[in-house]
Each structure stands twice: as structure tokens, then as C-alpha cells.
Amino acid sequence: MADRNFRHSPLEGFSSGGAVAMSEVPFLAQINLRLDPAGPAAAAVGKDLGVALPRRGGTSATSGDVSVLWLGPDEWLVVGPPGAETRLTALLESAAGAAHASVVDVSAQRTAVALRGPRVRELLALGCSLDLHPRVFGVGDCAQTMLAHAPVVVWRRESEFWILVRASFAGHLAAWLEDAGIEFTVRD
């Protein structure tokens, strides 16, 4: 394992206040998982992760500090705390065994931006065409969509939204969010 002090996250130091608070959640462990959702490997992975792979589109499942986001009928993103990528990769590879599966460490591919505050949905609506109303997009729901013309994963957590964004788009998204936030920094 190389020295971690060299590392730089795409949005190092990004945070912004106002009625929508924004900050980067850097260095998350993220593993892209693909396998047959009906096969034995899916069950084995669920058992070893401690949480079944979600089968319903646009949902996630969480066990402890590891969450599994549904990205497609046979694709998930396993998200864990910083540094967990090696452990999670090994766990998933071992659980999948000889089955047809793909376990790819994509931890550095995307960073996360946490958004919280009473007007967070209003802000997201400025650049995202999905309906994020609580009746439609509840806690744990996630979606691959476009925000500010950039491909993202929007993930609703207990008290905040996380936006998973590709590293190359992160600067664009952060600038867009800050600009969008201008209306929300001043009390009307």
C-alpha cells in the first residue's frame, strides 16, 4: 500500500454554506459489481456483505458502513468508507467465486458531494429533471441521471443527498452548484 499522504481528491477543500450546504466526501471506496441477479453468486455476495443486492431499480441497501446502489439490472455500486476498497474487492471476488461476475475497483472514478439543507431539492431541480419529491424518491433511493449536463448518481441518504460524480466532471459540477446556490445564500 502506497503512502496515502500523496493523495488528492478531485474537489479538495470544496465546501459551501447557505440554505444548501455542500461539501465533498472524498476517497470513498467504490466497487462496480456486475453479475446475474438471479444466480447463486448474487446470493453469496449478499450473504458476505450482510445485505442482499437490491433488485428493485433505483434503490439501495445498507449494512453498517457499506451500501449497495442499484445501477442496472445486473450492475451495482458497492460504496464503503475510505480505505475499504481492497477489502471489499477481495470480499466480492471471493463471494462471486467462479461465477460469471465483474468486480472492478472504481473508487477514484467518482467523488461524492454531500448536499443538505431545507432547499436542497429546489437546488437540484435547477439542473436535474428527475422527480426527487419524498413521495417519489425516498431515503435510500438512487438514480443515474444528469445534473448540470454531467452524468451523476443521485443518492438520497437519511439527512442529505449525495451526488456521485466522475472525477473529470467534479470541478464543473462544483462550480455549477456554487452558482446555483447564489439564490439560496440570501434569505428572501
Place this chain on the structure above:
Amino acid sequence: MSGAFRTARGGLVDRDRPLRFRFDGVEYEGLQGDTLASALLANGVHHVASSIRLGRPRGVFAAGVEEPNALVQIEEPFPEPMLPATTVELYDGLVARGLRGRGRLADRPDPARYDATHAHCDVLVVGAGPAGLAAAAVAASSGARVIVVDDQPRPGGSLLGAAEHLDWVASVAGGLRAAPEVRLLTRTTAFGYYDDNHVVAVERRTNHLGAQAPAHRSRERVWRIRARHVVLATGAHERSLAFADNDRPGVMLAGAAQTYLRRYGVRPGRRAVVLTTNDSAYAVARDLHAAGVEIAAVADLRDSPGAGRAPHGAELLPGWAVAGVTGADRISAVTLRRLAGGAFTGPELRLDADLLLVSGGWNPVGALYGQAGGRLAYDDGLGAFRPDGGCRQALEVAGSVAGTYTLKGCLAEGAAAGARAAEATGFRPGEPDLPETADPEVTPGVAVWTLPGDPATSLVDLQRDVTVADIARATGTGMRSAEHVKRYTTAGTAHDQGRTSGTLTSGIVAEMLGVNVGDLGTTTFRPPYAPVSFAALAGRDRGMRFDPVRVTALHAWHVAAGALFENVGQWKRPWYYPRDGEDMAAAVLRECRAAREGVAMMDASTLGKIDVRGADAAVFLDRLYTNMISTLKPGAIRYGVMCRPDGMVLDDGTVIRLAEDRFLVTTTTGNAAVILDWMEEWLQTEWPQLRVYCTSVTEQWATVALVGPESREVLASLAPGLDVSRDGFGFMTWRDTTVAGLDARVCRISFSGELAYEINVSWWDALALWEALAERGITPYGTQTMHVLRAEKGYPIIGQDTDGTVTPHDLGLGWAVSRTKADFIGKRSFTRTDTARTDRKQLVGLLPDGGELLPEGAHLVAAAEPPLTALGHVTSSYHSAALGRTFALALIEGGRDLVGRTVWATLDDGLAPVTITGAVLYDPEGARRDG
């Protein structure tokens, strides 16, 4: 005093808040709550504009968005052209002037913010008049998510103009505003209705604040609303009819006059004549009379007005019409005469008047219904087109847009529509709370389109200056369709979209052709319903936010190093790194020299990277690439070419075999997403039986190319654990190792012909690697140097040297096309006659005889004298440090057989001789790649 024509009391204006404004250079005073039009009328100003084609003076004709005449240019606080004065809310400091048709855009950038947002609801109600409010109240009572949009500053619709039931309006609006799942958007015009109930509206958020508008708040906002069910309660617009001089200032729609009086407290004149085809103008006449406007006469085109009661002192003239209007800048008299059998008869009655109020009937506002795919059918009883009820979208129509003109009917229809909409989306509506309303006796109106008189001054479309004579000319040429007449005469094409003139035009055309107006139909309704500024449509998608800018992990370093950048797709890539005083040519020559003679490095992180995994991965890649991939050994790398089924090159890159069932393939920078989609398409639609998963890892890895004869020593010093010897780390192989203390995958790949490595590390570690290399004084180079280096070696760039019509053979990559594989995408096309021709355009090198730098794209011709037979064109062109001259790559017909021949390049100032060479101009024997 806010104008001599202001009433002593009444209206929805705030008499304690006077506003100063300037119009056509004159200072006036208006009141908070005025529009520019009402404020002008309060000051006795009727003539506010002139017409676009004929230059005729024009006054305020209507009181809302349907206004065709009173176009103004806002000058201050910020220029805005062509606004109807009836839609401009007055604010302090407004400076405007009347227009003759066209305005002017600002000559400076608009400092205001504009934005767009998305909204979703169960029920969208368009229009907050009586029907819309009733619908919204009922739908909201069900708990459904409701959005209500209305173009006025306050809800109420026609009730504002009539100043009736405003307490009910306030109570409903208060309830809607307080409901958590309801959004009431005023000053918001729904202007587009698209499939699946996608309705687009524009909200004017701060326009009415003038210079006091807060800078942080967007001035206008585009709402993209997705509604499960829609209630259209868009109301009706009054129309005029065509008679001589019907466009003179002082001629006004009757309902508008009532709005000016009751909503704005403005008497639109002193003495009025009324011309009507229906009952609605009578209430107007009585209201005006009660407010002190003398009503000289009511001419009713019906022979028996029935319920119509003229106000005290006004003569009621059944069967009479307007025979003439006196006065140009403002009417001074109206001549009335009896109409019988389509002709005037009997004595004239000339009445002094400064106001002529006209009601030719009411047109349901069916534009959004039409945009939604619905049809408007002619209703003989109404004398107007109304929604036929057969629209394919999930919508309801309620109130006067449905042809229901009584208040009682509008409220009932609205409530019922709101209930149906709520139920359709799974909610249970409550009981409506509607005001008590009278149920007046109604005498049907008559549809009259024209009166006898000079057709050349009988206006049909006031904004386009289309007259009855123009329409006669159109039908006289044989036109039989409302659409043709519209295009020929331009009737209905102005920015009011024929709101007051569309039905009238159809009526007149039908009359001239002797057909039923219902059979003739309306013209097509298209978005936008009302003009929308480009600034609003652009929103925040301007400047750097127009399109995402993608950057690598090293971008900040490149910027600090003074790099200039090139756009490659959405990516910003360093183009070159000029040092003090260097121009581009000097910088690129220096960077090239470093790569060829010493060591240099480039950020290659933008290359697309795809992890391909599964038991059938090798079979899959064999089918995608033209060359054999399955024979590649783990640990080795192969260059590969992909074609489309037509045999033309799609992309190229390297294929790294990580394990028996695992590959990492690279794509060109601009094609990363395209190739991943391409792979998924083939896997999902053609070869679902293949056990392969593809995962994009483009930004998981940052890539640094380390290039030049000294690169081996540099790598050896940074990766002490790596055997970098020629035999220990062969060309086109890869190793996992540690470089500068970082986990790295090093590939021995060369895109320059030099000894070179591509070092891949985590995106997070990129800066640490790059800085470790920079500390050793290694020259960074950009895409321009990369282009020169690869072109000297004849390596094509897909998308620059190809254009979708080029085969691998054309590029000289025939060696990368397998002859042994059973099949691969594009294989069959290589035997097509045209693809197999030997005189196709082929990639060759060019050496300009005179040393010119040929422009990329320059055509190449066979001889210097006509006929100039075109042979092909220049695809890449550079100065070469290594060759000490300029050179180019080109696609030339049968080019490989023309090596050594002179052809001519077309330049701006003539032809230049160039000599064709092979594509590989530098180190053709490939001696340098192993150092």
C-alpha cells in the same frame, strides 16, 4: 395625481404608491398595480405606437397578452424590445417608447440572472381565473401535488377585470399558498405543451421590480413541468371584426375597457360608442356609464338583442353597425348606419366619441390545447373554435376555453375538472367551496366577420397590418387553405400569434370562398404561445456552464505551468507549454526535441479506458477488433482497430490482457462513451450469450506518457523494483509495480516511435507521480507535440485523419486486419467492390516543395493547370523539429502508388507543389522504440 382619467376610487391599484415613468420622452405618473398601458390611458395617452407596414397610428387595443398594437421598447433600466404595454407592470423609473413594429436588443450584455428548473406534479392547472381556481382548490383538497400557473401578477383571471368575487379569489389563493403540496406561480406563462404532459412555462420573477430587482434572484425562470394530469383553464380572448379604420387609437375591445375601469381605475375615454355582436358588451357599457363615461350609442349587429340593456341615456340600435371612424391619431367621431342584407341602408348617424368599444365575440384560448395535439372545432352557437374534447393527452378543459362563458358555468366546470384530474391520479377530492353567482339570461351572439367599407383600411391582423384586401388578394390567387393564406398574407404570424385575429381571418377567408368556417379550420398552434426571451431559454447554460468542461487530475498543475489548452470533446487538454517569449511554433519544436532527444512527459489521462471481463471476453474482443486479440498473452499489449459494419474505421487503441478472462482496452479521448455504448449494444442486442461485462474506468486511472531515449533511466530511478531492461520489459508488455512510491501499472507503449512508457496510477495519485517526474526536470508536452510526433511516424488519429469513410487498408493498417478470423465487425464489407478498390483515398505523407505549412483541409489537385482534378485533401500538417521542415499527412486517391509524384495543394493565394511520400517520415525502420 396619477392621470386625468383615473377614477376617484376603486380598482386594484395602490393609490398611496405613485410611480414615475417616462414614455416617448414625457414624464408621467402611474400607480403601483398599473400596467404601462393602464398608466398611459390614465394620462389620456392612447396613441402609443405605429403599425409596422402601413405606419398607421395605433392605440391600446386590449388589456392583456392578446394585445396586437401597443408594442413598446423598454429603454431603462435595461433595454428589452417589443413588449405589449398591456403586459408590462409599471415600476418606478421605467423608461419606454412606442415602436413601429421592431425594437432593438441591448448593445451590452444583460447582467441579470436567468435560470430554469424542473417541476413535477399530479395536477397542473393552467390559468387562475374562476375555472382554474375552482379546479386547483378541488385538486389541492385531495392531497395531490398541484401546480397552478397564471400569467397575471395575482390570481383571479377575468374576475380581476370584472372586480367581482375577489374575496373568494383571495380565500382560494390563500389556501393554495398555504398547502404544502401546492405551488401557485403567478407572472408565469405556460408557453409550450409537449407530449406526455410536458408543459413549459416562463416565470417573470423580478421584471416588475425594475432597477430594484435583487441581483441574486433570477429575473426570469423557465419551468419544465411534468404533470400527470393537466387542467387547461386558459380562458377566452375577445375579438374584433373588420371594418374601415377599425385600428384607430380609441378603438378598443369592450372587455378591455371594463378591465381598465374596474381593475386599474381608469376611464379609457369620455364618450363611447359600442359595437357588439353579443351580450358581453352591455355590462361594459353599464359599468362605464356608472363611472362617468358617456355612452353615446350601442350598435348591436343582432336584430333583436334580447337580454341586452343599454345604459340610461344611450341609444340602443339593433341591426346597426359602424360605417365610418373619424380621426387618425385618436378617434373623434363614429358614424353608424343600419345594416341590411350585407349593405348599409338608410340615414347615417354621426356621433362624437373618443372611444369605440368593439366586441366581435369571444375566442376560447385553445393554443395550448392545439399544441397538446388537440383539435379545435367550430361551434356555430359560439361563433368560435373551441377544443373538441378528443385530445390524446391526459387533460381536462374547463371554463371559457371550453366555450362556457357564464361565471356560474366556469366555476362548476372548473371544480368538476379539478375533481376528475385528482381522481385520475389516484386522489380523492373534497367538496368545492364556490361563490354564489347569478345565472343571467343569455341571447346568442352572431358571428360577423366584416362590415361594408374600404377593404384596404379594414384591418384583420393589426400587428401584421393585414387587411381584408390582402386576404381577398390571397383567395383571389386561388388559395383555399387557412395555412396558405396565413403564409401569403402573414396574418397570424406576428408575435401576438393572431390571438385577436386568427378566428377572424378564418371567418373572412371562409366568407370569401363561400365555405363553412368550420370546414376551413384554424391554422396550427405551435410553441411558444407568447414570446420568450432568448436569455430565459439560455438560462444559466451560458459561458462555462454551456457544456461541462472535463479536466484531468493534473489540470491545476497545467494551468500553473502556463499551458494553453485545446478542447478535445468536453476535455481541456494541455496544447503546449510556452516558456517566456515562445510562440506556439517555438514551444512545440522545443517539446518535440525533448521527446526525440531527451525525455518528455504528457498527461494522457483523457484516453478512454474500459475493463472487459468474463469467460468470453477474448471472443468478444475478437469480434469487435479487426485484428486477433485472443492470441494475446496475459502481460502483453496489442494495438487494435475497430470498424463499423460498413468496414470504416470507428476507433483504435490498445488492448492490455490482464488475465485469461480480463482485458483493459483504451479508446480515443473523444470516443470513450461511444465505445462503451457500442460494446453494450452488441452484447445486449446481438450476442447476449457471451459472458462479458464491460466497466468504464476512464477516471479510475490517470495516465502519464514518459517519452524519449532517456525515459528508461528516469523510470529506473523512480521504480527501483522494476526491471526496465530492453529484454526484461519488452515493447508492448505491461508490469504492475511501484513508481515514485505509488501503485502503478506501467505499459511499454509508444505513440511517438521513441522509447516510451505509459504510467497508470490512481486518479488520486496523479499529482504525486507528475510532480515526482517534474522534479527531475522532465519537459511536459501537450497535444500539439503529440500530434507532430505521431504524424512523423505516420500514426493516424481517428477523427482527424479519418472521417467515417476510411478503411484500415486506406490508412495503411491492413496488417491489423485479420485474414484468419471467422468474422469480426466490418469483415464482410471489405469484399464489397467499392471497399476493395485499389484506387481509394489512402493515407500518405506530403512534403511541401516550398516549405509551406499547408492548411489542414487543403484540397490536393493533380496539376497546376485546369482542369483541376481533385485527388484528396490534407488531414494533418505540422512543422517537424526532427525533419527540419514542414510536412503533412493526406488522403489521396491511389496515394500509395503516387509516392514520389508531385501534386498541388490549393492555398489561399494559389497552388503549391508538394511531393507525395510514404506516411512514415521518421525512423521508418523503427529503430528507436527500444531506446
